Amino acid sequence: MFEIRNLSRHFGTKVAVDGVSFSVPEGQMVGIIGRSGAGKSTLLRMINRLADPTSGSIRHGDVEIAALKGEALRRWRRDCAMIFQQFNLVPRLDVLTNVLLGRLNHRSTALSVMNLFSREERIMAIAALERLGIEQTALQPAGTLSGGQQQRVAIARALMQEPRVILADEPIASLDPMNAKVVMDALADINRRDGITVITNLHTLDTARSYCRRILGMAEGRVVFDGLPSELTTDVVRRIYGATDDFDEQMTSTSLDFSMPQALPVPGYAMQAVAAC
Amino acid sequence: MPNRLSDRAAIIERHWREQARTRRLYTLIGGGGLIVVVALSLVFANEANAGKFFERLPFFFDFTKDLVPRDWLEVLRAMFDLPSPYDDGSLKYNYPEGRYLVTADLYIPEYIEKMLETLNIALLSTVIGALFGFVLSFLAARNMMPNALVRGVARRFMEILRAFPDVVIAGFFLAVLTLGPIPAIMAVSIHSIGALGKMFFEVVENADMRPEEGLRAVGGSWIERVRFALVPQVLPNFASYFLLRFEINVRASTIIGAVGGGGIGELLRLSISQGHGAKTISIVILLFGTIVAVDQFSAWLRRRLVGGDAFLPAT
Amino acid sequence: MLVLTATEMDAIALRHPHAVRPPFWAVWRVPAMAMAIAVYVLFSWWFFGIGQVLATTNWQIAGSYLLQWVTYEYRPTIAIDKDGAIKVGYPRFDPIGPNPDPAWMSLDRGMMERRIEAPASGAAQTSGFVASPFMAPPAKPATEQPATRREEVVKRAEVRFTNEARLVVTPDRVVVDKDGETLTLSVNHDDEVKAQGPLPAWATQKRAGDRVIVAFGASGWAQIDGSSVVIHKRFFGWVNFIFDTNSAFFGKSAGEVLHLVVSGERLDPARSNLALAVDDFLHNPSWQHLDVWTKLLETIVMAFIGTLFAALVAFPLCFVAARNITRNRAANQITKRFFDFQRSVDMLIWALFFTRAFGPGPISGMAAIFFTDTGSLGKLFSEALENIDGKPREGVTSVGAAPIAVQRFGVLPQVLPVFVSQTLYFWESNTRSATIIGAMGAGGIGLKLWEAMRTHTNWPNIFYMVILIIGTVFIFDTISNALRSRLIGRPQH
Structure with a gap:
């Protein structure tokens, strides 16, 4: 259980996140949608504490995340894996080492710095890569991989952390539709099979509808919608995206607009359509 | 072409002419100022110099006369410490005296040994400079050190090390320690720490911070983030700057040698002041060859490390 | 999830043997490099006898010398x-x-x-x-x-x-x-x-x-x-920094001196108190302000003229050296080798030679800087020329311009900022180098500094000169950075 209360973040006079409150039960898959600049990324980064909240609280169990420091903060980050739009791998290191870096907080700094990982850890890393279907790239430098492969390496690294929560900040924004589906399927699989809570920012409405059981809509730093995908009516969507009457849902979908039908009848339809191509 | 311009065009034309006139005026003032400064400087330098330029100019090549050895083979003999047929017991022709004996028969010629010593001074100083500069650079880089106080202290410290004249450092340690290579090592390394630290932290500041963010999200400590996110990125550039500094330090340690820091520089100054032509020429050849070799080697290695990036040589 | 049984582990290890066993160099590269550096440093420690020298050094002397930089004794x-x-x-x-x-x-x-x-x-x-x-x-x-x-x-x-x-x-x-x-x-x-x-x-x-x-x-x-x-x-502190004991103004407070200068009776009937004060200050025998400043100016002039003339000579030569400007292999090679020669015969060697030719003083230093940097700047200039964008040149050629005009309008606007910026950079760094070649006999503040150091007693004076040098380098650094960022359009450094 994960509870956010009145969380705010100011950048100078600008308010990025404004008094956000919600809670996420263990094992849920939550999608956050909204325009760029609505404060989605800032919210996720505050949960991982890559950004510090200006005010408010984040609680996980009995732990006040917003007040963590030093060693405890790093332990929290281990429990709360983060996946980035730009993958944030180390391009010059090989894929296996990149995955092994997920173990950094499980071992002493001295051992890590000497690049000494145990056989068990290496096997774990290979298993994670196998699960994501990219074990054949294990010894290549991460920078030489395609975007979709790199994002899967990042997910494998997140798995190595043995996290309780995975935060994904626009995980598919830089990917083509095929790779986007593979990555989202992997996240959904982790959520379903391992029971890890997944909170993901998405900028395409259709993806959120097809993968998430719960959707949060953000506009100008506030949560303006919190409910099931089926409750996302055109009115709600307009409110989230702050659009006028001529707003078309297609506009929120950047990756799939070539195959989108005029109206979106069934959640998940678009993804199936992509999978079929 | 129309001879008469429209009103708008006429205005533009007038502006253009005015601008051109101001630019010409500035150029004239700047150029005139420069010429005056240069002329004054030259007169001043001429007055301050021991020998006057135009008086001494006819004798400009006189020093080459002192350099001409009795026999061009002497240069080789001096370089390899072979006995000279002109040996009259004086220091001038007594080449074998400087031999550095490894065993009774095997020796390293004096100048080659001293050249190696100078190279070693340069290498050691560069290594020391790189080790300290490495640590300091991460403390001085804005993206790795959020604490402005630590950053400021690290930067000011490197600035002072860099600006401190190396003659003074060498002179100070010559006064405290003995004569010999250690003051030279101190002077060259202290300068290298400042110079390399600065180059390094600029590399760090230009590094891609996404991997670092990834590792921060994993829960990696500061040292782990430096080790895995930054070092793999910056190491090729660090190595390239290291080589560049090594080139500069070979020259610097020769010069410091000439003011008492040992190595080949000292021998060169002595042999020039004593007018030992063959010795001077052999040292100059040795020095020239070494510098060319070091430059070529380092340029080749740098090209392999970072591709064709041209670096501005820095002091 | 990632909790694997022993059999599963063995199965994975069997499937990916090359990935499970880490490559030798991936593991040992860092320790081997650290080891090599450590061995080298230890070797040098022995080679130069550093331990021995440090052990026999009287560090009290070092401390007392350092203290003397900022103190004086009665x-x-x-x-x-x-x-x-x-x-x-x-x-x-x-x-x-x-x-x-x-x-x-x-x-x-x-x-x-x-x-x-x-x-x-x-x-x-x-x-x-x-x-x-x-x-x-x-x-x-x-x-x-x-x-x-x-x-x-x-x-x-x-x-x-x-x-x-x-x-x-x-x-x-x-x-x-x-x-x-x-x-x-x-x-x-x-x-x-x-x-x-x-x-x-x-x-x-x-x-x-x-x-x-x-x-x-x-x-x-x-x-x-x-x-x-x-x-x-x-x-x-620095004692008697303004007026020495021989001066009539010695021991007077700033107010008293000001009063004397403005309205006091003449201490020396031959000249005004202001002239006397200025003269006493400039010729202060323990600090030699005038002499120190003159020597500093010599060093500055040395670097300035040396670099300027080097740039002026390198400028036309670099067009000959650049492959894409002068299409003549032999001319390129000869000019480039000439640059290399000047660069590689070090500033030290040039300085020693010119001191013999012209005697100690700024002209020798100037000539040494000029000779070395003609090579260095020429090399950099010709490299900059070889990296230019050919399109503007084609554009100017296409209107039927004469070859000189092509260079003037098609090439020069591209490279001139780079040339000036590199020259400024060298000017700044030569101000530093001029100090050290000065110490070898080329005159200027370097020589004065070196002579003061040799006495082992004038530490306050040395510190005074060091501060002047650092200040000068700092000022030039700022000027040249400002000029360069203006030329290139983005802040360097």
Whole structure:
């Protein structure tokens, strides 16, 4: 259980996140949608504490995340894996080492710095890569991989952390539709099979509808919608995206607009359509 | 072409002419100022110099006369410490005296040994400079050190090390320690720490911070983030700057040698002041060859490390 | 999830043997590099005998030299004559000035009947003057005949080093107090000193009866032998920085000096007080302001002219050296090798040669910088030319321009900012290099600095010059950075 209360973040006079409150039960898959600049990324980064909240609280169990420091903060980050739009791998290191870096907080700094990982850890890393279907790239430098492969390496690294929560900040924004589906399927699989809570920012409405059981809509730093995908009516969507009457849902979908039908009848339809191509 | 311009065009034309006139005026003032400064400087330098330029100019090549050895083979003999047929017991022709004996028969010629010593001074100083500069650079880089106080202290410290004249450092340690290579090592390394630290932290500041963010999200400590996110990125550039500094330090340690820091520089100054032509020429050849070799080697290695990036040589 | 059983692990290991066993170099590269560096440093430690030198170095000297950068000393000698008369003398060039009566020393005087022996008075006055290189000639004995006479002498002298440390000299003993500890030394006028009780940590004596040195940290030290006490009272700051003891303005406060300059009576009837003050300041014998500034200017001029002329010569030559401008292999190669030659015959060698040709002074330094940097700048300029964008040149050629015009309008606008920026960079770095080639005989502040360093005593002057140099380099650094960022359009550094 994960509870956010009145969380705010100011950048100078600008308010990025404004008094956000919600809670996420263990094992849920939550999608956050909204325009760029609505404060989605800032919210996720505050949960991982890559950004510090200006005010408010984040609680996980009995732990006040917003007040963590030093060693405890790093332990929290281990429990709360983060996946980035730009993958944030180390391009010059090989894929296996990149995955092994997920173990950094499980071992002493001295051992890590000497690049000494145990056989068990290496096997774990290979298993994670196998699960994501990219074990054949294990010894290549991460920078030489395609975007979709790199994002899967990042997910494998997140798995190595043995996290309780995975935060994904626009995980598919830089990917083509095929790779986007593979990555989202992997996240959904982790959520379903391992029971890890997944909170993901998405900028395409259709993806959120097809993968998430719960959707949060953000506009100008506030949560303006919190409910099931089926409750996302055109009115709600307009409110989230702050659009006028001529707003078309297609506009929120950047990756799939070539195959989108005029109206979106069934959640998940678009993804199936992509999978079929 | 129309001879008469429209009103708008006429205005533009007038502006253009005015601008051109101001630019010409500035150029004239700047150029005139420069010429005056240069002329004054030259007169001043001429007055301050021991020998006057135009008086001494006819004798400009006189020093080459002192350099001409009795026999061009002497240069080789001096370089390899072979006995000279002109040996009259004086220091001038007594080449074998400087031999550095490894065993009774095997020796390293004096100048080659001293050249190696100078190279070693340069290498050691560069290594020391790189080790300290490495640590300091991460403390001085804005993206790795959020604490402005630590950053400021690290930067000011490197600035002072860099600006401190190396003659003074060498002179100070010559006064405290003995004569010999250690003051030279101190002077060259202290300068290298400042110079390399600065180059390094600029590399760090230009590094891609996404991997670092990834590792921060994993829960990696500061040292782990430096080790895995930054070092793999910056190491090729660090190595390239290291080589560049090594080139500069070979020259610097020769010069410091000439003011008492040992190595080949000292021998060169002595042999020039004593007018030992063959010795001077052999040292100059040795020095020239070494510098060319070091430059070529380092340029080749740098090209392999970072591709064709041209670096501005820095002091 | 990732919790695997042993059999699963073995299965994975079997499927991916190459990935499970880490590549040898991936694991050992870093330790091997660290090891190699450590071995090299140890080798050099041995090669240069660093450990030995550091162990035998007297670090106290280093500390005292460093302290002297920012401090000065008064060195009075308190001499105790055989008959118990105490005399306080100052070396001739002591910074305290002609009428010493410092607040930190109090003297109790009294009348005393003395037999005047000819050599005694002279010796007492000059003993302990060793520190000054300009030692005063011993005073000629005033009287040939021994005589008796009543004169006023010092009976007791007290020197206060700090609030807690003082030294009291009486005719038969010297008492030193420091931080509650007291050391009493009896002196017998025969160069023998005996300590009563054990020596405290701050006092040293090499042999029994030998002189005793008592140290008071940064506030000074004193040396006590059988017949005299040499005081080294240390103060922070640069003494007599503005006016020396010979100046009429010595010892006057800023207000007094200002008053004299503005409305005071002429101290020297021949010229105004302002002229006198300026002259006294510039020719201050202990700081030699005018000379130092002239030498600094020489160094600046050396770097400026050397770099400027180098750029002027390199400019036309680089067009010959650049492959894409001059399509003549032989011309390219000859010019480039010429640049390499000038660069590689080091500034040191050029400086040594030119000092022989022109004598020490800025012209030699200038010539050395000019020769080396013609090569360096030429190389950089020609590289910049070879990297230019060919399109503007084609554009200018396409309108039918003459070759010179093509270079002027198609090439120059691209490379000129780079050229100027590199020249500025060299100007700045040559200001630094000019100092060191100056020390080798090319004149300027480098030579003055080097000469001052060789005496091992002029540390405040050295620090003064160092500050001037650092300031100059800093100013030039700022100017050249500002100019460069303006030229290139983005901040460099």
